[in-house]
Amino acid sequence: MVSLKDIAKKCGVxxxxxxxALNDHHxxxxxxxxxxxRAAREMGYFPNSQAxxxxxxxxYNIGVMFSEEEGKGLSQEFFARIISYFKDYCDNLGYDLxxxxxxxxxxxxxxxxxCKYRNVDGILLxxxxxxxxxxxxxxxxxxxxxxxxYIFESxxxxxxxxxxxxxxxxxxxxxxxxxxxxxxxxLYTSVTKRRLQGFFKGCQKHGVEINPDWxxxxxxxxxxxAYIVTKQIMEKxxxxxxxxxxxxxxxxxxxxxxxxxxxxxxxxxxxxxxxxISYSQLMNPRLTTYAQDTKTIGxxxxxxxxxxxxQPETSFTEEIVVEGExxxxxxxxxxxx
Amino acid sequence: MVSLKDIAKKCGVxxxxxxxALNDHHxxxxxxxxxxxRAAREMGYFPNSQAxxxxxxxxYNIGVMFSEEEGKGLSQEFFARIISYFKDYCDNLGYDLxxxxxxxxxxxxxxxxxCKYRNVDGILLxxxxxxxxxxxxxxxxxxxxxxxxYIFESxxxxxxxxxxxxxxxxxxxxxxxxxxxxxxxxLYTSVTKRRLQGFFKGCQKHGVEINPDWxxxxxxxxxxxAYIVTKQIMEKxxxxxxxxxxxxxxxxxxxxxxxxxxxxxxxxxxxxxxxxISYSQLMNPRLTTYAQDTKTIGxxxxxxxxxxxxQPETSFTEEIVVEGExxxxxxxxxxxx
DNA sequence: AAAAAATGGTTTCGCTAAAGGATATTGCAA
DNA sequence: TTGCAATATCCTTTAGCGAAACCATTTTTT
Numbered sequence: 001m002v003s004l005k006d007i008a009k010k011c012g013v014x015x016x017x018x019x020x021a022l023n024d025h026h027x028x029x030x031x032x033x034x035x036x037x038r039a040a041r042e043m044g045y046f047p048n049s050q051a052x053x054x055x056x057x058x059x060y061n062i063g064v065m066f067s068e069e070e071g072k073g074l075s076q077e078f079f080a081r082i083i084s085y086f087k088d089y090c091d092n093l094g095y096d097l098x099x100x101x102x103x104x105x106x107x108x109x110x111x112x113x114x115c116k117y118r119n120v121d122g123i124l125l126x127x128x129x130x131x132x133x134x135x136x137x138x139x140x141x142x143x144x145x146x147x148x149x150y151i152f153e154s155x156x157x158x159x160x161x162x163x164x165x166x167x168x169x170x171x172x173x174x175x176x177x178x179x180x181x182x183x184x185x186x187l188y189t190s191v192t193k194r195r196l197q198g199f200f201k202g203c204q205k206h207g208v209e210i211n212p213d214w215x216x217x218x219x220x221x222x223x224x225x226a227y228i229v230t231k232q233i234m235e236k237x238x239x240x241x242x243x244x245x246x247x248x249x250x251x252x253x254x255x256x257x258x259x260x261x262x263x264x265x266x267x268x269x270x271x272x273x274x275x276x277i278s279y280s281q282l283m284n285p286r287l288t289t290y291a292q293d294t295k296t297i298g299x300x301x302x303x304x305x306x307x308x309x310x311q312p313e314t315s316f317t318e319e320i321v322v323e324g325e326x327x328x329x330x331x332x333x334x335x336x337x
Numbered sequence: 338m339v340s341l342k343d344i345a346k347k348c349g350v351x352x353x354x355x356x357x358a359l360n361d362h363h364x365x366x367x368x369x370x371x372x373x374x375r376a377a378r379e380m381g382y383f384p385n386s387q388a389x390x391x392x393x394x395x396x397y398n399i400g401v402m403f404s405e406e407e408g409k410g411l412s413q414e415f416f417a418r419i420i421s422y423f424k425d426y427c428d429n430l431g432y433d434l435x436x437x438x439x440x441x442x443x444x445x446x447x448x449x450x451x452c453k454y455r456n457v458d459g460i461l462l463x464x465x466x467x468x469x470x471x472x473x474x475x476x477x478x479x480x481x482x483x484x485x486x487y488i489f490e491s492x493x494x495x496x497x498x499x500x501x502x503x504x505x506x507x508x509x510x511x512x513x514x515x516x517x518x519x520x521x522x523x524l525y526t527s528v529t530k531r532r533l534q535g536f537f538k539g540c541q542k543h544g545v546e547i548n549p550d551w552x553x554x555x556x557x558x559x560x561x562x563a564y565i566v567t568k569q570i571m572e573k574x575x576x577x578x579x580x581x582x583x584x585x586x587x588x589x590x591x592x593x594x595x596x597x598x599x600x601x602x603x604x605x606x607x608x609x610x611x612x613x614i615s616y617s618q619l620m621n622p623r624l625t626t627y628a629q630d631t632k633t634i635g636x637x638x639x640x641x642x643x644x645x646x647x648q649p650e651t652s653f654t655e656e657i658v659v660e661g662e663x664x665x666x667x668x669x670x671x672x673x674x
Numbered sequence: 675a676a677a678a679a680a681t682g683g684t685t686t687c688g689c690t691a692a693a694g695g696a697t698a699t700t701g702c703a704a
Numbered sequence: 705t706t707g708c709a710a711t712a713t714c715c716t717t718t719a720g721c722g723a724a725a726c727c728a729t730t731t732t733t734t
Contacts, residue, residue, distance in 0.1 A: 001453075003722055014682045019724055029680060046446075046454050050396065051722035053387040054687045061435070074421045080412040087436055088405070094442035096455060098398070098435045099424055105431035109383075116338075116383050118433060223619070252619045259621065279616050282560065282589045284596060340688055351716050356690055364714060388688035391721045 063100035063120035067128040085298025112137040144308035151190040158301040158320045163198035165290040170202025177335030182240035186220035223253030230257035248273035248280040266333035285330035400437035400457035404465040422635025449474040481645035488527040495638040500535035502627040507539025514672030519577035523557035560590030567594035585610035585617040603670035622667035
């Protein structure tokens, strides 16, 4: 591997001069700069990121955490997309992405220890168990953190307009004549809370009564759970005409339950999801859902995190809300006709 | 950040001694070792991976490349799963995963330059354009490489038993009485070729005639393309009773085309996919397909790559074939009844 | 002659490999 | 048993890895 030293020797200048030339310092003549830059290129020089990091204490590396549970995390389209867009932005600015996790290596480092070991400049927390002590340690550490879809006092969060999203879905559903609406929520988090608020707000706005018996708890991205809960709902005496699912993936479970019970969608029961994963628009019938803008979420998360890294003094923790879009599918029946 | 120096000072020994104690060298007394290890823990010491890498020329970092095209790469369940399992294995051995890509940073490094810059110990090539010069450069470089689902002379490949997989599907379909079978293949690669061989072999085995007009070219993971090609197939005079899709995702496009044309699946036309993504078993009807064993593929890729890194002398390039499993869904009609 | 511009020398980041040195332990012939 | 070399044990010193910051020096410009 060719180093600054080699270039210096070949060109008869000092190492310091080469370093300056390649890093575009001002106190170097244009002539030498050009000569050295050319030599570097010809010799196939590439900086050694480790050496640079050691000296500057900046790795240009961002740690990304996502859930390691099977079927969650990366293989969940929503997060995969966000990370993908996040990466695009980082790529351009020369930041690399490294997966960080709990229990890393033979020493079984904690998440934070792992980050410290790799000296990441910043951390993105996507899916995963945000209530774990490991995450807590990271949040309280001194590395800039951005979270997706989970609110902490001391970290910046990027999330969809959950409240408004659900409200829009409620608007749509009520406009289609539904008044008996069941709501299945994901595990209780700040996000779930907001969505539920959106649900209440939407219903109240239109004077639709909310039946507390029809607010159910399930889980995110959990087919089986949605299946079971949906069955429970439809086994009661008074049945809703429309069911809100925690997310699109769960919706599949819920819909399967309905079909298994002999209900036709949307003729007998209407269904709405949340997320806008690609399959929701490919299935038959197409799912009515609120599509989260993963591209913007990913981009803003990267923008914000890099800003926190590069201009710590001008940045502050905040909640960034990204608007999504209502996808009008075929799973909500128009009862007004 | 506490360093070896700090520990050395506090404990009144040399830096080298601390290093040895923490790295379990033999020429250190048990007493001092224990004392130093404890001190390190108490002081919250963590090694600086950059400094270590600089000295040892080993980063314990593996570069992962996947396609950056929208909708491909990470957000494709098949690859996301493989990477996820690959990561699990690496985690345990203390290897980190860093995404590498072409056009990285302000200098727009090539893929190989990017890897060199980060000094990755090894590279995993998953999806992506394997025919690009950038990949070629990596393949010809001096960093160990493992590819998924693409064969190079000079790299180890881990892939499904494509030939046998398709053959099994053919067996199944023919057993169900089909003889007029159309086959849509993905873009031409060594993998496509093997699958096609499996198709031929399967048909010949059962004495089923292959109609060359029914071998179509499309693309992997491309709904629109599958949609169009499926329509073309069904617009001909002589129509097949069963269609092989390039992959499960494409199958969705193909099936949508069939439904749009008024065909019922499987009553009018049978369909089989390839991959075994989760949706394939959630959709209605469930897709008959060949499920690739992503867990084993990911694990073997990691095992092999790390072996190439740690024991370069005992490792050689090879093709590792992983068996999958036929999922009997509901998209193939039994014509024998 | 003073100021500005260009270049160089040296140290440092944190770590480890290799060689070197001090002390204790053993081997073994006298 | 004694004496002294051989050996083992444990630790220190030295020497970088590659890049960049800092300060010093030389050269050029005004």
